[in-house]
Amino acid sequence: MPNTSSAFIIQNAILSAKLARKAGNRLSVHGISLTEYLVMDYLCQCPQEVSRIELAEYLGMSASGVTRLLLPMEKNGVVEKVQNPRDARQSLVRLSKTGKSLYQDASVSFTHIAEELTSGLSETQLSKAVELLVKLG
Numbered sequence: 001m002p003n004t005s006s007a008f009i010i011q012n013a014i015l016s017a018k019l020a021r022k023a024g025n026r027l028s029v030h031g032i033s034l035t036e037y038l039v040m041d042y043l044c045q046c047p048q049e050v051s052r053i054e055l056a057e058y059l060g061m062s063a064s065g066v067t068r069l070l071l072p073m074e075k076n077g078v079v080e081k082v083q084n085p086r087d088a089r090q091s092l093v094r095l096s097k098t099g100k101s102l103y104q105d106a107s108v109s110f111t112h113i114a115e116e117l118t119s120g121l122s123e124t125q126l127s128k129a130v131e132l133l134v135k136l137g
Contacts, residue, residue, distance in 0.1 A: 019117060020034050022113070022117060023037075023110065023113050023114075023117070026109055026110075026112075026113045027106055027109060027110065027113075029109065030102060030105060030106040030109065032078075032102070032106060035059065035069060036069070036073060036078070037103075037106055037110060038059060039055065039059070039069065039070070039073065039079070040078065040079075040095060040099055040102070040103040040106070041103070041107075042055065042058050042059075043055075043079065043093065043094060043095040043099070044095055044100065044103050046094075048094075049082045049092035049093060049094040050092060050093060050094070051084070051090060051091075051092055051093075052066045052067060052070065052091070052093060055070075055093065070093060073099075076098075077096055077098045077099070078095070078096060078098060078099040078102060079093050079094065079095060079096060079099055080093065080094055080095075080096045080099075081093055082094055
């Protein structure tokens with residue numbers, strides 16, 4: 001029998017996988033995965049272009065994993081590569097006009113998904129859960 005800390009991590013990992021699968025299935029109608037949605041959400045919140053390394057840290061992925069994730073998004077016009085004016089070796093990325101439109105459409109679906117998946121919790125419970133997860137992150 002795992003201790004409380006281990007049980008928490010196990011349950012969180014299982015819950016995360018289930019929520020990701022359900023949200024990903026719903027977002028597929030927009031032609032995107034949950035991870036792609038998270039990329040668009042982060043880029044939409046940022047006031048300027050971001051490095052792939054910053055994006056990798058945010059998503060908990062490797063820089064090469066982010067590069068592989070962004071390639072089809074670039075090809076489909078969802079994100080744009082921008083040259084870093086201070087360091088030509090480093091490329092930055094931002095959401096394109098097409099990406100912003102796709103993000104807005106997908107956000108409506110995502111909000112519905114999120115509300116459905118958390119409907120058994122009160123607003124207070126949700127706030128406390130978010131607070132706990134932020135502390136762990």
